[in-house]
Each structure stands twice: as structure tokens, then as C-alpha cells.
Amino acid sequence: MKKIQSILNKRLGFMTFLIVCLWLKSLIAYYLDFSLGIENLLQHFLLIVNPFATTVFLMSFALYFNKSVISYWVMGIIHLADSLFIYGNILYYRAFSDFISFNSITGVGKVANGLLTTTLGVVKVRDAIYLVDFLIIILLFATHFIKIDRTPFRKLNAFATTFLGLALFSADLAGSEGNRPQLLGRTFDHSYIVKYLGINSFLPYDSIRALKNDQVRSNATETEIDNILDYTKNNYAAPNAEYFGKANGKNIIILHLESFEQFLIGMKINGVEVTPFLNSLYNDKNTLSYDNFFNEVGSGRTSDAETMLESGLFGLPTGTSFFTKLGTSNTFQAAPAILSQKKGYTSAVFHGNVGSFWSRDSVYKNMGYNYFFDQSYYDTKDPDTQSDNTYGIKDKLLFSEGVKYLEQMQQPFYAKFLTVTNHVSYQFSDEDNGNFQTTDLSDDEINRYFETAHYLDKSIEEFFNYLSATGLDKNTMVVLYGDHYGLNATQHKELATQLLGKDANTWSKFNETQMQRVPFMIHMDGLKGGVKHTYGGEIDVLPTILHLAGVNTKQYIQLGTDLLSKQHDSKVTFRNHSLITPKYTVYPSDKGMPTVYSNATGEEIDLHDNPDLATKAEKWVKEAALKLKVSDDVNNKNLLRFYTPFGFTPVNPTNYSYQDQVQQMEKIRNDLGKKSTSLYSQNGNKTTTNLYNTDALQLQNDRTPIDSWSYLKDNNK
Numbered sequence: 001m002k003k004i005q006s007i008l009n010k011r012l013g014f015m016t017f018l019i020v021c022l023w024l025k026s027l028i029a030y031y032l033d034f035s036l037g038i039e040n041l042l043q044h045f046l047l048i049v050n051p052f053a054t055t056v057f058l059m060s061f062a063l064y065f066n067k068s069v070i071s072y073w074v075m076g077i078i079h080l081a082d083s084l085f086i087y088g089n090i091l092y093y094r095a096f097s098d099f100i101s102f103n104s105i106t107g108v109g110k111v112a113n114g115l116l117t118t119t120l121g122v123v124k125v126r127d128a129i130y131l132v133d134f135l136i137i138i139l140l141f142a143t144h145f146i147k148i149d150r151t152p153f154r155k156l157n158a159f160a161t162t163f164l165g166l167a168l169f170s171a172d173l174a175g176s177e178g179n180r181p182q183l184l185g186r187t188f189d190h191s192y193i194v195k196y197l198g199i200n201s202f203l204p205y206d207s208i209r210a211l212k213n214d215q216v217r218s219n220a221t222e223t224e225i226d227n228i229l230d231y232t233k234n235n236y237a238a239p240n241a242e243y244f245g246k247a248n249g250k251n252i253i254i255l256h257l258e259s260f261e262q263f264l265i266g267m268k269i270n271g272v273e274v275t276p277f278l279n280s281l282y283n284d285k286n287t288l289s290y291d292n293f294f295n296e297v298g299s300g301r302t303s304d305a306e307t308m309l310e311s312g313l314f315g316l317p318t319g320t321s322f323f324t325k326l327g328t329s330n331t332f333q334a335a336p337a338i339l340s341q342k343k344g345y346t347s348a349v350f351h352g353n354v355g356s357f358w359s360r361d362s363v364y365k366n367m368g369y370n371y372f373f374d375q376s377y378y379d380t381k382d383p384d385t386q387s388d389n390t391y392g393i394k395d396k397l398l399f400s401e402g403v404k405y406l407e408q409m410q411q412p413f414y415a416k417f418l419t420v421t422n423h424v425s426y427q428f429s430d431e432d433n434g435n436f437q438t439t440d441l442s443d444d445e446i447n448r449y450f451e452t453a454h455y456l457d458k459s460i461e462e463f464f465n466y467l468s469a470t471g472l473d474k475n476t477m478v479v480l481y482g483d484h485y486g487l488n489a490t491q492h493k494e495l496a497t498q499l500l501g502k503d504a505n506t507w508s509k510f511n512e513t514q515m516q517r518v519p520f521m522i523h524m525d526g527l528k529g530g531v532k533h534t535y536g537g538e539i540d541v542l543p544t545i546l547h548l549a550g551v552n553t554k555q556y557i558q559l560g561t562d563l564l565s566k567q568h569d570s571k572v573t574f575r576n577h578s579l580i581t582p583k584y585t586v587y588p589s590d591k592g593m594p595t596v597y598s599n600a601t602g603e604e605i606d607l608h609d610n611p612d613l614a615t616k617a618e619k620w621v622k623e624a625a626l627k628l629k630v631s632d633d634v635n636n637k638n639l640l641r642f643y644t645p646f647g648f649t650p651v652n653p654t655n656y657s658y659q660d661q662v663q664q665m666e667k668i669r670n671d672l673g674k675k676s677t678s679l680y681s682q683n684g685n686k687t688t689t690n691l692y693n694t695d696a697l698q699l700q701n702d703r704t705p706i707d708s709w710s711y712l713k714d715n716n717k
Helices: 002-008 013-033 041-063 069-094 103-104 107-120 125-142 157-180 192-195 200-218 222-234 276-282 304-311 322-327 335-343 357-368 396-408 444-470 489-498 511-514 538-548 611-636 660-675 709-714
Strands: 250-256 289-292 346-351 371-374 413-418 475-480 520-524 530-537 584-587 593-597
Touching: 002 013, 013 041, 013 069, 013 125, 013 200, 013 413, 041 069, 041 157, 041 192, 041 444, 107 593, 157 192, 157 357, 192 200, 200 357, 222 611, 250 304, 250 444, 276 289, 276 444, 276 520, 304 322, 304 335, 304 357, 304 538, 322 357, 322 611, 335 357, 335 396, 335 538, 346 357, 346 396, 357 371, 357 660, 371 396, 371 660, 396 413, 396 444, 396 660, 444 489, 475 538, 489 511, 511 584, 520 538, 530 538, 584 611, 593 611
Parallel strands: 250 413, 250 475, 289 530, 346 371, 346 413
Antiparallel strands: 289 520, 475 520, 584 593
């Protein structure tokens, strides 16, 4: 013990102790909280040693201070800052399956209202392990086991320590490049940087890339749009004559099902259907349903899904969401503006979170949305109207209160409802869900996932009952889709092995890719429906909807293809450059041939024995990379500013205001008089909200439902 005390009472010894503490925290995070895809012993070795390089380098700066007290303080500050950074990444990863990036930091002001509560919602009791070292350090100093070493520290030794950190990093980088060539130049998966170089290396790496991207944007030229137009022209899929214009003139309602995965459809827990209404809708004769439809989101998740839905372009490959990084300034050719200009649609978004989250209050204006009813437009005086994590108000309240604005919209309208209750970690009381009994697995998030999905299902059923009661169902096409995965890879494995009959020993990245299926349904009275086995993804939604509405997409820059078209491209491209076809799941490789799995057997195919498939797979990988590059070039360089389709007028965001929207609607209605097409006007200038029936507890107690238009006016909503 005295020998240990002697070591710790040296400045270099204490610094080593702090480095070991940070090293242990990093390892715990790597193996317990991050899914880094460790594949061999070398990767395990690099993962274990990579924290030393950056921590030695950072801590060495404290050794340059002559005054020992200041030196110790600097070491403590570095230790605290790096500890907070590691833990911050843990919370961010749990919430977004990604690491804190340059753009997520610079854009924090745009998402602060929702980001903080989202990350705090994933704090776990076991996280106390990340505080143990602080308690030990306080105890060691309080008991005088450690004292400040006041012996002068030579600058040469400080320089040697810094050089040691750089040498360790160089060795780590060399080993990493040997295992994965061109690691820094061609990385498209953030986990690779963390796996090989460490969590501390990712942020500076990402920052340099972000600054380079900004430079690329400013240097873009008008001629670059020509290649984009050639690509979209060559990959255009003509509409199916049987379905083109089938929804011409009808209202379009998008129901964005938060974190809703395909396996929930038809699933039973304790003999009870988790989503009975959606199950019935999925199999309805008037519903087109797809059982091989995949989410294609990146780190932007929900906003990535919205980007694809509205613009026909992918989200960004790295960092934060496209909304927060570029959406506030980019030019769009988005669904609201296209439908408005081509078919006279009025558009609105209904969302129970704050308007500034993901910069929606700015991005929606650039897209051409007439209205945006965010959290401020709903009654939230009762604290039980929303989760303690404040993801937004509960879905039953979103729909039941949202219809008071929906009934005022001039028809035809294009309306999107963004649900939130099924978000992982959303908290609500058991009473909200009636007698539904969920699973009893070791992971509480999985158990809650079924509860929130059941609640969402009931919310959708109540909304559909309202559409039927008002007659809107006869003149409305409802599109429902799951925006992204709800559970992470570890939870998928536990769920699949305990409830879906999968073998934990054979679980692979192939199985995880299969779990990226989400529901996609198009429901409309008189639509020739059925469950389709067509392979597709979220990038294909926009051309499908527009063609049904009678708008040909040939002149627009959209990267998906109509799911109903006979020319539909059935290869689904994921944001990490992997892809799936009806027969194969393909993963690119920088070191040789792609990795290919058979969808039928789930087994990896030896491409050396199948050269024809190897050739096809390499071609598919190149096509997927090109597709993503086209999207990234359009987004990062804002190339749509250089191209205006014939008959389309670029959106001027200053023409839209999300203040006093009730007054805007009333003025339009009064100006139109008898020509007003709103449901409210068609109902004799009387509200239809009394036709909305909900079992939401928050509307059954003392709280009075807001169903009066005059009430909204009087309260200046």
C-alpha cells in the first residue's frame, strides 16, 4: 500500500491514475453501451488500447505548468471534461444510436428544447459506475492518502509525455489502417472511427470533415446539376396506369408512426394483439400494405424519414440531421409545394413537441407547409398530457385536439401527424393503456415498447373513427409508415431470441438488417388493396404518393421510384451503404468482395464459388454508393437552387408564418364564403370535434375538451 501511495504522490503517478480511470470508463462504454461490431482479436486489441493515446496526449498538457497546484487543477479539469464527454456520448448513443458530432454540437441551439430531455430519458441506474472514480479521488485527497507533488517537473519530460501520446496514436492508426485500409478517407460508419481510434478521436475527425463539407458547399457550381438530372432521368420509373391519379383531388393524411417496427403487426403478447386496429387496417381490402418495406434513416432518424418523405432525398451520412444542418437554408422541391402548385392542396403538420426541435419551424417553411401546429397549439396545462421526458403530448391528445385545426383546413389538404408516444423511453401511467399486459423481459425498454405501441394503435383507431363519423374517410387517402427502428441491435437480439424464435448463437448483422422493416400502408376507400411483397424503402414514398395524386414526378429530382410502377427498383439502399434485394442482403467491403447473405436461408454465400453473384453484388454496391452520393451532392451543395422544374415556383419561406394561424384560417374561410371547402364550412359552420370519441384519461376528468372555434379565437391560438 505504501508503494502505491508513493506512486500516486508523484505528479506523473497521479496523472497515470487519472488516465487509467478514463481508460476503464471508455472500455465500459465500448463493451456495455456502444454497438461497435467487433469482428476479430485485432479489433478487440485496438479497442482496448486506443483510449490510452488520446488521454495521454490530453493529460500531458497539465505537465507544462510550473506551479504544481495549477498542474493538478488542469489534470482534474481534463479528467472531468473527458468523463463528461464520454458519458455524454453514452446518453447520446442510447437516444440516437450515434456519437456526438460537430454538427450536433453546433446545432444544439436548434434542438435544445427536445435534445436534453431525450438524452436524460435514457439515464440508467448502472450509470453510477461512471462516478466511482470521482468518489475515490475525493476520498484519497480527503484522507491525505494523496498529496500534491510540489517537485518541479521538467519541460523535457512533459514534451516526452506529449510525444508518447502522439506515438501511441500513430501506432494505433497504423494498426487500424492495416485492418481497414483508408479508414479516415472512406469511412461512412461512425462506429469504425470509435472502434479503431477511440471516442476522443471521433469529434475532431468529424469536425474536420464538417468544415471540408462546408467548403464544398460554397464552391458548388451550376453545371453540377446536369449530372444529377441525368441520373434521375435514367432512374425514373413511370407510373402504373392502373393507379395513377387514383387519389386525384382527395385529401392526403400522413400518419408518421414513431419508432414503429414491422414485427409488431400481427404480434400477440399473452394471447392479446399488440396492435389490433393496425392489424385490421393492414389486411383491409382498401389498404395497400407492404411487408418488405424498410427504413433507410441515418443518424437523423425521424427527421431523416421526413426528409425522404417530403423531398425524395436521403438524410446526411454523418453528424446530425439534415434538418438542423442544412434544412433551414436549402432549396426544396417538397411534397407540400408540389401538391399546392399542381393540385391546389393546403398543407399542415401536427406535432406535439416544441416547434424548434430539429429546426422544424424553419424547415417546414422552406418546404412550403402552410401551417405547423406544434405543442403550443394544444392544451398542456394538465401535466399528465405528456411524458415526463417531454417528447411531446400523448398521441390520443395530439389527434383529438388536432382535429379542431384539421376541420378548418381548405380541402383538398395534405396533412402530416407526427406521433411520439411510441418513442423508446416515453413514460406514461398504466391507466393510459387499460388492461393491456406487456412482456416480462429483463429489458424494461422492450416491455414498455409493446405498451406504447398498443397505446399508439388505439390512438390511430380513434382518429379513423373520427374520419368515418365526419365522412372524411370517403374523400381521403391515409398513408401510414414507421419512421425508423424502435429498438437497438442488442434489444433486437434479446427480443428475437426470446419472443420470435431466433437462435442467439447464429444472430448476425444479417438478422439486424431484417429487423429494419417498418410498416407502410396506403388506405383509401375503393383502392384495390392487398399485402404486397415488393421490396422498397422510405425513399420510394414520395413518387408513390404523387403518382397516386395524379402528379407525374419525371421532372423532379427524386431518388426513389414508385412502388406501384412496373419499373420500380426493388433494391433498397441503406444509409451505411449496405443494401437489400428480394433475394440477397449485401454489405460493402474496402478489402475485397462484398459480403452477401441469402435472404431465404440467412447464411453467408461464398462468392468465390459464385463469381456471377460476386459481379452482380459489386455492381449493386457501386449503384448504392452512387445513389447516396447523388443525394449528398444535392443536399451538401444545395444544388436545387440551380434547377427549377417547368411550372414549379421555388418556395419563398417569408410567405409563411406560424403565428396567429387560427386567425389566418378564419380569414381565408370568411374571404371564400360559400366557396369554402373546409369540413367546418361543409358542416354548416359548426364544429365536428363533438364527433371525436377518445378514452384518453386526460379528457375524462375535470379538464374540458377544447372543441370550440370561438374558444381558440378568444385564447389567441
